[in-house]
C-alpha cells in the first residue's frame with residue numbers, strides 16, 4: 001500500500017502568541033515550531049501499516065514554509081521513505097485551497113491511503129482530511145482512535161458525543177488520526193543517519209487564492225478579571241451565592 | 251430571496267440540540283440577507299425531527315429519509331446533501347461543529363467547490379459578504395475571515411447561539427436516498443454508559459486533575475457532577491490524569507482533547523496549563539478549586555476557592571445538591 005502522510009509545521013503548543021504588524025498573522029520571531037502533534041499519530045500509523053503489510057511506501061508531504069524541511073527530515077528519520085515540501089511563504093490557513101492543492105499533488109503519485117492528523121493546532125480547522133477525501137473521491141473516517149486493516153477494508157473507531165462509532169471504510173481512503181491511536185516512535189541515531197540519504201523533494205506549491213480571506217487576527221478579549229471568593233470549605237456558601245446571583249448559572 | 255441552509259443532525263430519530271443553535275444563526279443571517287432557512291436532515295424515520303426543526307424556526311425542511319440512510323455514511327450523505335444545496339442555490343450552509351458536523355460539512359463544501367470555516371463562534375453578513383470569527387492557536391487568538399467563494403459554509407461551535415424556538419410548522423419535502431455503494435459506513439454505535447451526559451453537550455462540566463492524587467478520588471468529581479441532577483453535568487479530566495491511565499481519553503479536555511464551552515466549568519485540582527485552557531476558556535463561567543493560590547487556573551477563573559479538594563469538594567457537592575433539591 002502506498003501511503004501519503006500529510007503533515008504541518010505549527011507553533012509549539014506552549015507558545016505565547018503575538019500578533020504581527022499586519023494584523024493578519026502571528027509574529028513568528030521567537031516562536032518555536034514543531035510537527036503538529038496529531039500528525040505524529042498519522043506518521044506512526046503509516047509506518048505500522050507498512051510493517052504489517054511488509055510492502056508499500058510512506059511519503060510525507062507538507063504545504064508550508066521552507067523551514068518545514070526540519071520536520072520532514074525528522075519524519076524521514078522516524079522511518080518515512082520520502083518527503084515532499086510544497087513550499088509557500090503564506091500562512092496556510094484555508095482548508096479549501098490547501099485541500100485542492102494537496103488533492104492535485106496526490107493524484108500525481110501512487111496512493112491508496114492518505115493519513116492526516118485530526119487537526120492542525122495553528123488554524124485549528126479540523127476539516128482538511130474530509131475536504132481532501134471528497135476532492136479525491138476516497139472513503140474517509142475522521143478523528144480515529146483505533147484502526148485495523150483486513151483484506152483492504154479499514155475498521156475504525158471514533159468518539160462521537162457520548163458514544164463510540166465503529167466505521168468500515170474501503171480503500172482508497174483518507175483517515176484522520178486522534179490521540180489514543182498509537183504511541184509515536186521517535187527517531188533513533190540510525191534513523192537520523194539514514195534520513196540524510198532519503199529523498200526530500202521541494203517545489204513551489206500550486207495554491208489558489210484562499211476561499212476564506214483573513215480580515216483580522218486579534219488577541220481574544222481577555223476574560224473579565226475573576227476573584228477568589230475565599231479559602232477552604234467555608235468559602236462554599238459565597239461561591240453558591242455568586243453562581244446564583246451574579247453568574248446566574250444555578 | 252436567498253436560501254440559507256442548515257444541515258441538521260438527527261441521531262436515533264432525535265434532533266441534536268446544536269442543530270437548533272445553527273438554525274438561530276441561520277435566521278440571523280436570513281434577516282440580514284433577506285433570506286429564508288431550509289433545514290436538510292438525513293437518516294431513517296425523520297418525522298419527529300422535521301417537526302422539531304419547524305418549531306426551531308426553519309421555514310422549510312428537506313428530509314432525505316430512507317432505510318439506506320439509517321446509518322451515517324459521510325460520502326453518501328455529502329453527495330445527497332450537495333445535490334439539494336445546489337438545487338436551492340443556497341448562499342450559506344451551516345452545521346454544528348460536532349463529530350458529525352466536522353466530518354460532513356467539509357465534504358459538502360468540497361463537492362460544491364467552495365470554502366469553509368470550521369469551529370466558528372459567530373457568523374455574520376455585512377456589506378454583501380459572509381464573515382465568521384473563530385478561535386485559532388488553541389484560543390490564544392481570534393481569526394476573522396470573509397468568504398471569497400459561494401456558498402458560504404461554516405460549522406458552529408456548540409453553546410454559542412441559543413437554540414431556535416418559537417417557529418411553526420415547516421413545509422416538509424421528502425426525498426428518497428440513493429441505495430448506492432457507500433465507501434464508509436457506520437456499523438455500530440456503542441453508547442458510553444447509560445445516563446452519561448456527553449461532555450460537549452453538558453450544561454456543567456466538572457473536571458479533575460492531578461490534584462486528586464489517586465484515581466479512586468475521582469469519585470469526588472463524579473459525585474459533584476451527579477449533584478447537579480440527571481443529564482446536567484459531565485466529568486472531564488486533565489491530560490495528566492488521562493496519560494496516567496486514571497481516566498479514559500474521551501474525558502480529556504484541552505488542546506489534544508475535547509473543546510467544551512458549557513455555561514459552567516469547574517476545574518478541580520487542575521493547574522491550568524495553556525493546553526488545558528485551550529479546551530475550556532470559552533466556558534461562560536469558570537470555577538477553580540486549587541490549594542495553590544498562584545495556580546494559573548485562577549487567572550481565567552471567574553470564581554476561585556483556594557483550598558484542599560478533599561475538604562472543599564464534598565462541601566460544594568452538598569451545597570449544590572441542596573440548591574438543586576429546592577429548585
Ligand SMILES: Cc1cc2nc3c(=O)[nH]c(=O)nc-3n(C[C@H](O)[C@H](O)[C@H](O)COP(=O)(O)OP(=O)(O)OC[C@H]3O[C@@H](n4cnc5c(N)ncnc54)[C@H](O)[C@@H]3O)c2cc1C
Nearest residue numbers: 459460461488489490504505506519520521523526541559
Ligand atoms: C502537545 C501537548 C498537548 C497537551 N494537551 C493537553 C490537553 O489537551 N489537556 C490537558 O489538560 N493538558 C494537556 N497537556 C498537558 C499540560 O501541559 C499539563 O501538563 C496538564 O494539563 C497538567 O494536568 P494537571 O493540571 O492535572 O496537573 P498539574 O499541572 O500537576 O496540576 C495539579 C494541580 O493540582 C493542585 N493540587 C494538588 N493537590 C491539591 C489538593 N489536595 N487540593 C487542591 N489542589 C491540589 C496543584 O496545586 C496543581 O495546581 C498537553 C501538553 C502538551 C505538551
Ligand SMILES: Nc1ncnc2c1ncn2[C@@H]1O[C@H](COP(=O)(O)O)[C@@H](O)[C@H]1O
Nearest residue numbers: 006007063116117119120125126127128
Ligand atoms: N499545509 C498542510 N500541509 C499538509 N498537510 C496539512 C496541511 N494542513 C493540514 N494538513 C493535514 O490535515 C490535518 C488537519 O488539518 P486542519 O484541517 O487544518 O486542522 C493536519 O493534521 C494535517 O495532517
